[in-house]
Amino acid sequence: MSDKIAVSLTVNGESRRVTVEPRRTLGDALREDCGLTGTHLGCEHGVCGACTVLVDDAPVRSCLMFAVQAEGARIRTVEGLADGDTLHPLQQAFWDHHGLQCGFCTPGFLMLAVGILEGNPDIGEAELREALSSNLCRCTGYQNILKSVLAAAAAMRR
Amino acid sequence: MSYIGQSVRRLEDRPLLTGAGRFAADLKFPGMIHMRVVRSPVAFGRLNGFDLTSALAHPGTIAIWTGADVADIPPIGFRLTPVPGLEPYRQPVLAQDYVRYVGEPIALVFAADPYIAEDIADLVAPDIEPLPPLLDPTTPPGDFMPGLGTEAAVITKAYGDLGAAFANAYAVVELELSTARHSGVPLETRGAIAVPDGASGVLRMYGAAKVPHFNRQTIETMLGLPAGGIHLHEGHVGGGFGIRGELYPEDVLACVAALRLGRPVKWIEDRYEHLMTANQSRGQIHRVCAAVDERGFILGLDDEFWFDQGAYIRTHGVTVSDLTAAMLAGPYVIPAFRSVGHVRLTNKTPCGTYRAPGRFEGSFVRERLVDAVAAQLGLDPIAVRRRNFIRKNAMPFRRELETLGTDIVYDTGDYEGLLDKFFARIGWDALRTDVARRRQAGESVGLGMGVFVEKSGLGPFDDVRIIIESDGRVEVVTGAASIGQGVETVMAQICADGLGVGLDRIRVTHGQTDRIARGLGAFASRVTVMTGAAVTMAAAKLRAELFAVAAQLLQTTPDSLTIADSRVVVIDMPDGPSLDLAAVAQAAGGEIAADATFTTQHMTYPYGIHLAQVRVERDSARVTVERFFVAYDIGRSINPMLVEGQVVGGAVQGIGAALMEEFVYDAAGQPLSVTFADYLMPTIAEIPAIDVMVCEDAPTPLNPLGVKGAGEAGINAAGAAIAAAVDDALGRPGLVRQLPITPVRLYELLLEEGSSLPLRYKS
Numbered sequence: 022m023s024d025k026i027a028v029s030l031t032v033n034g035e036s037r038r039v040t041v042e043p044r045r046t047l048g049d050a051l052r053e054d055c056g057l058t059g060t061h062l063g064c065e066h067g068v069c070g071a072c073t074v075l076v077d078d079a080p081v082r083s084c085l086m087f088a089v090q091a092e093g094a095r096i097r098t099v100e101g102l103a104d105g106d107t108l109h110p111l112q113q114a115f116w117d118h119h120g121l122q123c124g125f126c127t128p129g130f131l132m133l134a135v136g137i138l139e140g141n142p143d144i145g146e147a148e149l150r151e152a153l154s155s156n157l158c159r160c161t162g163y164q165n166i167l168k169s170v171l172a173a174a175a176a177m178r179r
Numbered sequence: 180m181s182y183i184g185q186s187v188r189r190l191e192d193r194p195l196l197t198g199a200g201r202f203a204a205d206l207k208f209p210g211m212i213h214m215r216v217v218r219s220p221v222a223f224g225r226l227n228g229f230d231l232t233s234a235l236a237h238p239g240t241i242a243i244w245t246g247a248d249v250a251d252i253p254p255i256g257f258r259l260t261p262v263p264g265l266e267p268y269r270q271p272v273l274a275q276d277y278v279r280y281v282g283e284p285i286a287l288v289f290a291a292d293p294y295i296a297e298d299i300a301d302l303v304a305p306d307i308e309p310l311p312p313l314l315d316p317t318t319p320p321g322d323f324m325p326g327l328g329t330e331a332a333v334i335t336k337a338y339g340d341l342g343a344a345f346a347n348a349y350a351v352v353e354l355e356l357s358t359a360r361h362s363g364v365p366l367e368t369r370g371a372i373a374v375p376d377g378a379s380g381v382l383r384m385y386g387a388a389k390v391p392h393f394n395r396q397t398i399e400t401m402l403g404l405p406a407g408g409i410h411l412h413e414g415h416v417g418g419g420f421g422i423r424g425e426l427y428p429e430d431v432l433a434c435v436a437a438l439r440l441g442r443p444v445k446w447i448e449d450r451y452e453h454l455m456t457a458n459q460s461r462g463q464i465h466r467v468c469a470a471v472d473e474r475g476f477i478l479g480l481d482d483e484f485w486f487d488q489g490a491y492i493r494t495h496g497v498t499v500s501d502l503t504a505a506m507l508a509g510p511y512v513i514p515a516f517r518s519v520g521h522v523r524l525t526n527k528t529p530c531g532t533y534r535a536p537g538r539f540e541g542s543f544v545r546e547r548l549v550d551a552v553a554a555q556l557g558l559d560p561i562a563v564r565r566r567n568f569i570r571k572n573a574m575p576f577r578r579e580l581e582t583l584g585t586d587i588v589y590d591t592g593d594y595e596g597l598l599d600k601f602f603a604r605i606g607w608d609a610l611r612t613d614v615a616r617r618r619q620a621g622e623s624v625g626l627g628m629g630v631f632v633e634k635s636g637l638g639p640f641d642d643v644r645i646i647i648e649s650d651g652r653v654e655v656v657t658g659a660a661s662i663g664q665g666v667e668t669v670m671a672q673i674c675a676d677g678l679g680v681g682l683d684r685i686r687v688t689h690g691q692t693d694r695i696a697r698g699l700g701a702f703a704s705r706v707t708v709m710t711g712a713a714v715t716m717a718a719a720k721l722r723a724e725l726f727a728v729a730a731q732l733l734q735t736t737p738d739s740l741t742i743a744d745s746r747v748v749v750i751d752m753p754d755g756p757s758l759d760l761a762a763v764a765q766a767a768g769g770e771i772a773a774d775a776t777f778t779t780q781h782m783t784y785p786y787g788i789h790l791a792q793v794r795v796e797r798d799s800a801r802v803t804v805e806r807f808f809v810a811y812d813i814g815r816s817i818n819p820m821l822v823e824g825q826v827v828g829g830a831v832q833g834i835g836a837a838l839m840e841e842f843v844y845d846a847a848g849q850p851l852s853v854t855f856a857d858y859l860m861p862t863i864a865e866i867p868a869i870d871v872m873v874c875e876d877a878p879t880p881l882n883p884l885g886v887k888g889a890g891e892a893g894i895n896a897a898g899a900a901i902a903a904a905v906d907d908a909l910g911r912p913g914l915v916r917q918l919p920i921t922p923v924r925l926y927e928l929l930l931e932e933g934s935s936l937p938l939r940y941k942s
Contacts, residue, residue, distance in 0.1 A: 044294065058205035059198020061417070063366045064450040068855035071366055099198035112196040116188055119820050122828060123663025124195030125202065125367040125417030154864035157855065159366050159418050160663055161824060162831035162893075163863040 030091045032057065033101030041088045047081075048072040050088035051098060059099040059128050063157070070156030073129040073136075074098050080136035080155075099128035102135070111135060111173040120169030122160030129156050134170045142178055146171065182672040182682055183884070186820030189668040190682070191661070200415040203370030203386035208443035211372070212241055214436055215296035216429060216446070217286035217303045218456070219278035222312035222526040222848025226278050226305065229286060234302035239295035242440060243303065244287040246273040249435060253401055255426055258393050260496035260583060268323065268331045268524060270491035272428040272435075277324070278307060279490035280528050281850055282455035284428050289436065289444070312848035316487040316523035317464055329524040331488065332497050336504040338579035339515030344479025348470035352551050358540045358898065358918045360462040360487065360842035361835075363533045364860060365662075367417020368448040369457060371430045373437035380408070384434055387411035387690060389424025389660050390700035395692045397426055398434055409434065413690025419662025419701065420832070421532035422458040425494045454853045458531030459842055460499060462487030465544045470515075471552050475563035479515035482507060482544065486522050489529035497522050498583070499530065502537030502634075505582035509545050509632050510594045510786060511567035516580075526848045532702075534829060535891035538631065539836065539898055543918060546629040546899035554912035560903075561598075564630055568594040583637060583703075589784045591877040592812070594630065601788050601810035604872050614792065618908075623795040624805070627903025629896025632786045635888025636708030636881070638779040642697055643713035645674060645721050646772040651745070651761030653678065653685045655717075658698010659710040660690045664890065665821045666706055672817055673711050673884070677718025678725075679742035680760065704888025707817060709777060712882040716775035728767045729758050783879040785887035787811035789830070789900040795908045800926035802905055804834055807869045807897075814878040814887040822889045826871045829893020835861040836894070837901035838919050 025040045032055055039054040046065075051057045051074065060083055063071030067085040074083045075097040102109040111134050114120065121127040130153070137144060137152045144152070149170060158166060194200050219226075229245055254269035274285045286303050290296035313321045313329055320330040345351065370386040382404070387394060391411040398409055416423065429446050436444040448457070463486050470479040486500045497520075504518035533539075549567070553560035569576050571593040578587035601607075610626065617624045644656040655674050659666055667687040675682045688694055699705070726737035729747040733740070733756050741750050748757040764770050792806040809826050816822050839859040843851040852858040878885030902915035905925070914928055 042294070052205075057198065058202075059200070061202065061367070062204065063368075064855050066450065066854055066856070069366060069450075099196075103197050108193075108196065115196055116192045119189070119824050121192060121195055122665070122824060123365070123367070123416060123418040124192070124200055125365070125415075125663075127195055128198055131196070150863050154862040157366065157860055157862060159364060159420070159832070159860065160828045162827035162829075162869060163861075163866050164827045164869055165824060167863060 026089050028088050028092050030093065031095045033097060039088065043087065043089050045088045046084050047086040047088045047091050048083035051083060057098050057100050061125055061128055063126065068157070070133060071126045071129040073132045073156065075132055075136050078136065078139060080133045097132065099131055102131060110176040111170065114169040114173035114176065118165050118169040118172055120161065120165045126156060126158045130158065130166055134173065138174050138177060142174065144174065182675045183817050186818055187668065187672060187682065189665050190671055191665065191667045195415065202367055202415045202417055203372060204447045206372050206385050208372065208374050211443035211445050212289050212291055213293040213296045214433055214444050214446040215288045215293070215300040216284045217288065217300045219274065219281055219283040219285050219307065221278060221307050221309045222281050224278050224307040224309040226274055226276060226285065226307055228306050230304040230306065234288065234299050237299045237302060239290045239292065240299050241289040241291065245285065246271070246275045249273050249432070250275065252431065252435060255428065255431065255494060256397065257496040258390065258494040260498040260501050262332050262497055265331055265492050265496060267327055268492040270428060270493060270529060272431050280526055281848060282452065282528060283490065287432060287436065289440065312526035314525050314527065314844060314848055316485040316525055320523065323524050330521055331492055331524055332522040334497055334500045334504055334520040334522065336580045337517035339479065341479045341481055341515040341517050344515040345470040348478055349473040350555060351468060351470050352548065352555055353468045354548055354551055354916065355466050356544050356547055356916050357464040358461045358543060360459045361533055361840045362457065362459045362842070363418070363420025363422040364858065365418025365420060365423050368450060368453045369423065369427065369429065370447040371433040372443060372445045373433040374443040375437050375441060382409040382434060382438060383412060384409060384430070385412045385414060387413045387424065388416040388662055389419055389702060391660060391690050391692050392658050392698045392700065394426045394430065398431055401431060402434060402438070410693040413660055416662045420534045421536060421702065423662060424660065425458060425531055450855065451853050454858055455528055455850045458493060459489065459528050460530050460533035460536060461540055462530070463503065463540045467544055467548055469548050469552055471556070473556070474566055475552050475556050475558045476566050477511060477513050477552070480508065480513050482518040484518070484520050486520055487525050487527065487530070488522050489525055489527045491529045493529045493531050495531040498532055499536045501582055503541050505580050505587060506538050506632065506634065507541040507545055508578065509542060510569060510630050512569055527844055528850065534832060535895045538633065538891065538895045542629055542631045542896040543898040543902065546896060547902060550903050550906070551913050565595055571596060585780060585782050588781055589632065590879045590881055592784065592786050593877055594786060596876065597786065597810055597812055597874060598788060600874065601872060605790065605808050605870065610792070623797055623908045625793055625904045625907025627791050627900045627907055629789045629899030629903065631896040632784050633704070633891055633895055634782045634784055635704035636779070636783045637703035637705045638709065640776055640778045641699060641709040641713045642695060642774065642776050643710060643717045644695060644772060644774045645717045646770050647721065647725065647760050647764045649761060649764050649769045651684065651759055651764065653680060655685060655687045655714060656695050657687065657689050657710050658695050658700065659706045660701040662701055664825065665818065666701065669707055669817050669821065670710060670714050673714045674718050677715050678722055680745040684745060704890035707886055708783060708882055708888055711817065711884055711886060712777035713775050715883045716777055717773050720775055721771065721773035724771055724773055725763055728771065729763045732758060732763070732766055777882070779881060781881055783881050783887045785811065785813050785892065787892050787895070789896040791900040791904040793901060793904040793908055795905060797929065800922040800929060802838055802920055802925065804867050804901065806867050807834065809869065809893060810872045810874065811892045812874040812877050813889055815875050815885040816873055817886060819873060822873050823871045825889040826893040827869045829891060830869050830897055831861050831866055833894040833897020834866065834901065836919060837898045841919050
């Protein structure tokens with residue numbers, strides 16, 4: 022098949038070097054080549070947002086980015102959120118407020134919300150709704166996801 | 180402390196929050212290869228053969244199979260609601276002589292890498308002679324195959340003297356109503372990984388969901404394996420909603436391939452495949468007629484409907500049509516009734532169930548009809564509902580119909596009581612005043628309501644085994660399944676109360692066919708009712724056995740013992756001798772276990788009300804749901820936070836179904852809704868605050884906990900309520916007759932002149 026290309030990136034603070042076909046998505050590279058299966062692929066056409074990771078601190082759909090485009094980038098995934106046994110405030114809030122049911126979309130929502138709140142810790146509810154509307158959840162009806170992110174935002178401001 | 184009734188946080192959440200979940204696609208096995216399914220590009224045609232030259236020449240090809248390679252595998256049978264004559268309509272695992280929908284599996288490609296398998300699949304060239312597809316279930320039946328028509332079954336549910344009801348009627352109200360094709364569309368696509376275990380000879384399939392025991396037995400039979408020749412394993416499952424976990428061709432094919440190729444075979448569906456091959460549902464057209472007296476009391480209801488079944492009858496048999504007809508009368512008395520459902524094959528994706536199967540459609544039909552009765556007689560629609568409600572003192576209420584092999588007997592309920600309570604809670608009068616004021620000011624806002632009866636807790640049995648292990652930890656083993664709804668937490672809560680131990684000691688094992696001999700899985704809102712009852716019984720037995728052992732150790736009698744802080748203690752002697760559970764288990768030889776089976780012949784019937792407030796922008800014909808309220812009587816709530824989560828999630832699916840979601844096919848039968856840009860599901864931007872009132876006023880006597888199911892309450896009458904609200908907002912009773920109410924559809928309706936209600940008064 023086509024020639025493979027070596028890509029260097031930082032994933033959750035760790036340097037990684039993967040050798041991939043140019044057509045390999047970042048999502049597949051994270052899951053298959055880095056063994057980080059917490060990033061989920063829900064549609065592979067950029068609508069559902071389940072595969073959202075942070076690339077240089079910006080939420081990105083890893084199904085729409087090729088791994089080779091991530092050369093030199095700093096990637097954060099759900100596996101890097103907790104500090105040992107201590108959950109990230111967003112993870113804790115999703116747990117406390119029943120912000121997940123099946124949990125498949127959850128890593129994408131968590132990474133999206135991390136990106137949103139790091140960019141704007143004081144985000145208002147209307148703006149937050151708009152930002153969260155980029156991802157799909159089929160179980161929760163979103164109400165508790167919103168509640169969770171608002172609670173986490175308050176906790177992170179403290 | 181009692182755990183039942185507490186909104187405890189879920190036991191299952193930590194791995195899901197930290198990326199440690201194990202969904203089907205996350206699994207890898209040594210030597211594993213990938214299966215890619217080649218699918219029919221046409222809706223109906225004769226499959227003459229394949230040109231495999233280029234595909235076989237690809238260096239990555241491990242194997243390519245077509246129908247001939249699996250012609251010995253029988254088609255997939257029925258899990259529920261079989262009726263005589265359905266067998267010829269079963270789906271073969273790979274198409275043989277004909278293809279009958281776009282997306283039907285016609286060939287398989289096996290390769291070491293999924294990208295390469297997809298490359299090779301593109302090289303497989305089928306020779307298909309297209310035939311004219313049949314797409315409309317209401318047109319006269321055609322031929323499924325020579326000599327066999329496309330009307331697979333006709334379901335009739337009837338009681339009472341319908342002729343007399345119509346003869347004595349003051350007025351007759353008729354409507355034609357339809358619901359589009361929808362589906363559950365879980366965020367995780369389907370997947371199956373079949374792994375031959377060389378040492379034991381057992382085949383293991385991972386990626387199972389919903390009904391692992393049934394699927395295990397079915398695959399064994401289809402493949403001619405001995406009992407125990409295959410085990411199914413459920414990992415994390417990314418949503419169910421009726422469609423996920425049914426036995427599909429791909430599950431069977433992965434197992435056959437693993438056995439014949441002698442290595443692990445992984446199949447993961449992509450979203451495009453999912454939206455054109457996983458079960459769809461809901462596509463129904465009803466012609467319904469009510470005979471009423473001058474006060475709006477429904478003397479008789481006569482309904483005929485057509486169900487767009489798609490290309491084959493899958494595992495659900497005629498479940499959807501059966502439930503549609505059987506549950507259509509809902510919370511109303513209706514002394515004479517008939518519903519006739521035509522199960523019609525079409526050249527579209529085959530259908531199964533989707534959350535509240537038959538009830539979402541039926542509630543839309545019934546509640547639209549009640550609104551039409553009120554409009555035509557000039558009565559208040561709420562008053563008409565009150566007039567028709569089955570009274571509290573008429574419970575238990577026998578409907579004189581059966582469904583899913585059970586007699587329909589509404590066990591407990593106070594429909595009017597719930598309505599009164601709901602109106603008080605939401606401030607109905609103030610809501611109405613506010614909407615009237617805004618309408619006066621020129622806005623198109625309206626309120627609409629739907630009342631419904633649900634069903635839950637389908638039997639006939641559930642088994643549970645509870646084990647106290649040598650370290651004092653407790654394991655609950657069940658044949659139920661978890662599709663994300665919180666089964667582990669709820670069963671642990673029930674077990675903790677039953678045994679009297681802390682929640683943190685308990686873990687729940689589900690969906691593993693090698694851990695418990697039988698199990699019915701998770702569907703029909705059954706797990707909390709059925710499995711919960713079995714947990715209660717097993718816990719009581721285990722507690723007795725625990726005390727029998729401990730009594731000997733403590734030299735006392737079992738009836739003088741209790742459990743406090745997860746230790747066995749003597750009643751009224753807090754400082755007396757005590758034993759931890761580990762010590763008792765060790766004294767009993769390492770572990771103590773108890774088994775229990777809960778059986779029932781009847782379902783239990785929860786009920787509720789949906790109320791929507793919508794705003795319509797007349798220029799764009801866009802409908803916005805401003806507020807959504809749900810009242811639901813669940814009998815008894817084990818974990819209110821989880822019940823509310825189920826209801827809100829269902830309500831949002833209902834809003835999607837009412838306004839956005841639709842599987843569209845073109846005139847050639849090509850599916851047009853095959854991406855998330857075409858099949859539109861609600862995001863948070865489309866969703867208002869959803870206010871849920873869960874009541875426990877009508878516990879059921881049918882199980883020891885008094886519980887009814889929670890899973891399908893949120894979606895049931897959402898379509899009905901939103902349709903009524905749109906009518907109200909536009910001041911056009913009976914305007915909405917079709918779901919979803921897309922902007923294009925509503926725009927065309929707004930161009931229609933005058934009253935929308937077809938109606939005939941008797942002279």
